[in-house]
Amino acid sequence: MEFNYIDRTKKITDDEIINDVLYVKNILLKKDKITSREYFQFSKFGKKAITNHFGSWNNLLERANIEKTRKYKHLSKEEIFILIEEIWLKLKKQPTIREFEEFTPHTKKIILNKFGKWSICLKEFVKWEENRSSNFDSFDFTIKHKTPREPSKSLRYDVLKRDNFKCVICGKSPVTNPNIELHIDHIIPYSCGGETIICNLQTLCSECNLGKSNKKD
Numbered sequence: 001m002e003f004n005y006i007d008r009t010k011k012i013t014d015d016e017i018i019n020d021v022l023y024v025k026n027i028l029l030k031k032d033k034i035t036s037r038e039y040f041q042f043s044k045f046g047k048k049a050i051t052n053h054f055g056s057w058n059n060l061l062e063r064a065n066i067e068k069t070r071k072y073k074h075l076s077k078e079e080i081f082i083l084i085e086e087i088w089l090k091l092k093k094q095p096t097i098r099e100f101e102e103f104t105p106h107t108k109k110i111i112l113n114k115f116g117k118w119s120i121c122l123k124e125f126v127k128w129e130e131n132r133s134s135n136f137d138s139f140d141f142t143i144k145h146k147t148p149r150e151p152s153k154s155l156r157y158d159v160l161k162r163d164n165f166k167c168v169i170c171g172k173s174p175v176t177n178p179n180i181e182l183h184i185d186h187i188i189p190y191s192c193g194g195e196t197i198i199c200n201l202q203t204l205c206s207e208c209n210l211g212k213s214n215k216k217d
């Protein structure tokens with residue numbers, strides 16, 4: 001038995017690590033880009049090996065020629081905010097700049113170039129979210145109607161007359177069955193922007209009207 005020393009620390013080469021990253025990215029994940037988090041789920045090598053060989057994850061990406069820096073130059077503020085939103089929701093807390101790097105294929109350079117500081121970026125992000133939700137509120141809830149919700153008596157009469165005083169779905173009429181109650185229904189619901197005009201109104205019995213409103217839910 002000879003005791004030969006094998007230097008296991010030198011056994012891993014940079015190329016082996018790069019090949020492993022490419023393998024995980026191309027074969028396992030089938031993606032154009034890869035985050036360190038994604039890599040370490042399947043990696044052959046640990047974080048220590050990456051740091052020892054390349055200094056940082058981003059240096060490794062550069063060496064492996066994996067897209068990272070090219071893309072960030074085209075990111076707008078809004079695109080950055082959308083990324084932050086995703087991470088924030090995922091972590092359920094305000095992310096750190098390190099987490100931004102961890103969860104996106106981008107480096108903190110993009111943040112520092114655009115905002116100077118992570119804290120400024122976050123403050124702008126919060127403002128952006130506020131604007132966004134207030135725009136959404138006003139967009140979503142103000143429907144401007146030209147007509148009132150309730151049809152006038154004469155309009156009601158016109159609709160009933162046009163529909164021959166019968167429910168347009170089941171055909172029941174108070175003329176033949178005094179228990180039948182007829183309603184004037186908005187075909188496009190008033191709450192969805194439908195107007196109170198004759199072409200958007202129809203005659204329904206109370207039963208069919210109830211069936212229709214249940215369906216809407």
Ligand SMILES: [Zn+2]
Nearest residue numbers: 167170205208
């Ligand atoms: Zn009916």
